[in-house]
Amino acid sequence: MSSVLRIALQKSGRLSEDSYQLFKECGIRFDYGTGKLKSVSSNFPAEFLFLRDDDIPGYVEDGVADLGIVGENVAVEMGRQVQTIHKLGFSKCRLSIAVPRATDWTGIQHLEGRNIATSYPNLLGNYLKEQGVRAEIHEISGSVEIAPSIGLAEAVCDIVSSGSTLLSNGLKEVETIFRSEAILIARPELDADKQTLIDKLLFRIKSVQAAKN
Numbered sequence: 001m002s003s004v005l006r007i008a009l010q011k012s013g014r015l016s017e018d019s020y021q022l023f024k025e026c027g028i029r030f031d032y033g034t035g036k037l038k039s040v041s042s043n044f045p046a047e048f049l050f051l052r053d054d055d056i057p058g059y060v061e062d063g064v065a066d067l068g069i070v071g072e073n074v075a076v077e078m079g080r081q082v083q084t085i086h087k088l089g090f091s092k093c094r095l096s097i098a099v100p101r102a103t104d105w106t107g108i109q110h111l112e113g114r115n116i117a118t119s120y121p122n123l124l125g126n127y128l129k130e131q132g133v134r135a136e137i138h139e140i141s142g143s144v145e146i147a148p149s150i151g152l153a154e155a156v157c158d159i160v161s162s163g164s165t166l167l168s169n170g171l172k173e174v175e176t177i178f179r180s181e182a183i184l185i186a187r188p189e190l191d192a193d194k195q196t197l198i199d200k201l202l203f204r205i206k207s208v209q210a211a212k213n
């Protein structure tokens with residue numbers, strides 16, 4: 001029986017367009033954007049699943065998908081047993097600590113005993129531990145940047161690209177704790193047929209990337 005690679009991509013969001021574009025540039029055709037959850041390539045042994053990005057590391061760990069594209073921030077935060085096989089160079093962003101603009105920031109020790117709102121409790125918790133700072137982490141799933149203005153927290157730790165969202169919420173970025181880009185992840189154990197397909201795909205991805213540099 002011939003193998004088919006199952007590849008999980010973000011259905012719609014900041015990873016989607018570049019992920020679809022990457023496969024297009026690799027010459028791998030499939031339909032997307034039709035509202036369907038699944039699409040089979042017409043010219044490569046691959047089947048694509050369209051999911052929320054947060055679900056992708058779990059599906060790859062469980063073997064529902066063989067490969068997936070996610071932000072490194074999400075892959076590391078979730079701590080799933082997956083292997084990073086390639087960095088893709090798009091959806092670049094950073095995870096940073098920000099505080100109200102008027103704060104007299106003297107360094108990370110400023111956060112000792114304070115409340116910090118974030119959607120990344122593990123990444124933040126590890127960073128604070130490394131820095132020897134004890135603080136209260138409030139996990140919230142969205143709109144983290146409004147937490148200080150509603151009195152929920154004294155600082156936030158959130159994804160930043162240009163910084164304009166922070167600015168418009170009266171915050172300033174004071175410390176970057178993690179730099180991220182889109183990565184290709186794979187399940188830990190793959191049979192030889194699937195590994196051969198992945199090698200083929202990786203060769204094409206690297207050629208596309210080399211042509212751009």
Ligand code: ATP
Nearest residue numbers: 013014015052053054071073074091092093159161
């Ligand atoms: P979903 O609905 O799939 O759960 P989401 O709202 O959680 O989507 P997005 O905002 O689409 O996620 O972000 C997906 C990933 O893109 C993030 O985990 C991060 O790696 C990256 N990212 C987030 N914000 C930016 C940004 N402003 N610029 C570039 N990349 C970003």
Ligand code: ZN
Nearest residue numbers: 052053054055
């Ligand atoms: Zn998400």
